[in-house]
Amino acid sequence: MSPANKRTPPDQQAVGEDDLDGPTSEVRPHIPLFAVPWLAVTVEGLRLLPLDARAAYLLSLVDGHCTVEEILDICSQELERDDAMGILAHLLQLGAIDLRDP
Secondary structure (H helix, E strand, C coil): CCCCCCCCCCCCCCCCHHHEEHHHCEECCCCCCCCEEEECCCHHHHHCCCCCHHHHHHHHCCCCCCCHHHHHHHCCCCCCHHHHHHHHHHHHHHCCEEEECC
């Protein structure tokens, strides 16, 4: 996050442009590396979601056993870590995945 400025209260941090997710300007949710993503929709429901090839690839790695960190390691050859985290956040916002504690 961006450092606080004079207009930001001392107990809060300012949100920088990098913290925004896409054109809706919503703050990207925090995704803990130890969390385990799992599929939250049916296969039929997946067909209705607006997924590009990268999101579909990342979603194919969600098995309900691997942690976020393990998924990031697996896809590191194909996706940058920040991009993969952004895609996971997008999948979470779409309701395609949920996160569980290991």
